[in-house]
Amino acid sequence: MTVSTETFAFVADLVRRRSAIRLGAGKEYLVESRLLPLARAAGALDVDAYVARLRAGREAGGHEAVVEALTTNETSWFRDVAPFDALRDHVVPAWSATAAPGARLRVWSAACSTGQEPYSVAMVLAGCSLPDATILATDLSTEVLDRARDGLYTQLEVSRGLPGAMRARHLVREGGGWRVSAALRRAVTFQRHNLLDPAPAGGPFDVVLLRNVLIYFDRDDRRAVLDRVHRVLQPGGWLVLGAAESPVGVHDGFERVVLDRTTLYRTTPGGPL
Template sequence: MTPAEYDYLRQFLKARSGLVLSNEKQYLIESRLLPVARKAGLQSIAALVAKLKEPRETILAEAVVEAMTTNESFFFRDKTPFEHFTQVMLPEMLKARAQQKRIRIWCAAASTGQEPYTLAMCLKEMESKLAGWRIEILGTDISNEVLDRAKAGTYTQFEVQRGLPIQLLLKYFTQHGESWTISQNLRSMIQWRKFNLLDSFQTLGQFDIVFCRNVLIYFDQPTKTDILARISKIMTPDGFLVLGAAETVVGLSDSFKPMTDRRGLYMPNLAASASAQPPRLSMVAGAGRTF
């Protein structure tokens, strides 16, 4: 791969997905995109680049973005965010939403679905406290491939052994040979949607809780700032934002403030956003679960 070809692919990926690759990531592009090229009948990265430059070459472009943005996920990843979910966020929401009895949750960059399904299991374990409540979970990702896997809810033995307690595996999954499928009851709790974080958030509606973990690290600073600003506009004033362990709003956004002693958990900074007064958004009803 020539420097010019690598530079083109870097610019292409940043424009299409926000992904920023350093000068040292050429090996990553070659290892992930050579299979894409060969599947398309192309013999080299050079041929792939030439094909991408053709007008209206959308199918190959999507395949390239999917190959470069597919990231791993696993159940109860990092544990702490889910402890915050059950011990901090939900108790606060149960008090604040006692009249409406409705909560909307967005899992951005949901990948193969482990994060939304983990939240669904947490909710099921608390269902005695949620009688009559409507809980909606929206899981989005830029990749059709990982969303198809998420919708199916089927995981390998290796995947269910990564972070998933055995009692929850036996309670919510059915084994089929070497794979495990999560129950239809939990699958029905989640709405899946292909979505690019560079696109407008206005069609998503308003959320009480947003999980946007381990995705901002792939963007440059202006893109991070832009995404955080747009998230703040679709969150309820008393909502919660959850970022990954290596991510922060510090130096990027005044729209959120960290919760004391709650690593990775943020709330809207009402003082900073008071003058902005964003337009009121509808909740946008979607697939959800009434307990």
């Protein structure tokens, strides 16, 4: 069974307005699979019935729950590896060579999901002897942020990309899972943030990670988000995108820099096209 055309259109429009993520034709299966747990928890017969109740205003908080369910993205430790190598081998040394005495490296991990990305960054910075760096991690979903703050991961989650040496140094066994050490959890501040809103406080940032998010936005929304990011990045600050993403042709405030096996983007004085 798949959701009706009316249900899909309503959900797609809701998600688009609240998060800028576009659910194109063919994503009906995603809507059904993500919303079925919400429907069951609400005692609805199926997703169509649940959305009908939502449209009638009989599900308090339902709109936010639907958006969160459809915007929770895939994540893992040290995802794609190369950007974290570039952070360790190039970005941090370059920053350290020019930073004023007492300065702190400031990092924003946007759309951080359940926290593996910002904790991976914290591990890298700890290895670079930057214990006082500040890491802000944001996401639209309060549910994934609660999980990220808690820092407890299953064995399966820990096995996805986390090197054994990093696990031994930064995680402790707890029950059937693993918890991020207190020191590492203190290094990351988690905060709810919608990328459609103005950038969060805490900048200007030296590094912004905005990975595997822009691919879900249309060109105008990509440009708007990139403009907000550009405004809160230090001159010469670094933007880290997903492998399939680029500001080229969307925003002229970034220059492409190839670092070993990955490509990062550095701020230039320019503004939007």
